Amino acid sequence: MPKRFRDLIDRLPREQRERIAVRRDRIMQEISLKQLRRALRLTQRELAGTLRVNQAAISKMESQYDMYISTLRRFLEGMGAKLKIVAEFPDGEIVISQFHQKDRIKGGA
DSSP: OOOOHHHHHHTSOHHHHHHHHHHHHHHHHSOOHHHHHHHTTOOHHHHHHHHTSOHHHHHHHHHOSSOOHHHHHHHHHHTTOOOOEEEEETTEEEEEOTTSOTTOOTTOO
């Protein structure tokens, strides 16, 4: 009879379980769009339908190194997420607000 992964993890020493949790969290913080879509159990075709584009467009977006922020926002919203851009400095992080304010008035201060 196969063993459940959770049961195997539960048998490990506490220190090892903590190291595994830290590594898992780090991996989950750095994920490609393709990996994220797959983790959400969405096919390219399903996401394409949500975004009203063809499947080839989803494939192209997933392999792009550089894209417009609006494209990334739309892609993520199609998966149920909201985009937040964070600038990481040596002494802290700052959320850049202008990119997640869709209804911003052009030319505002």
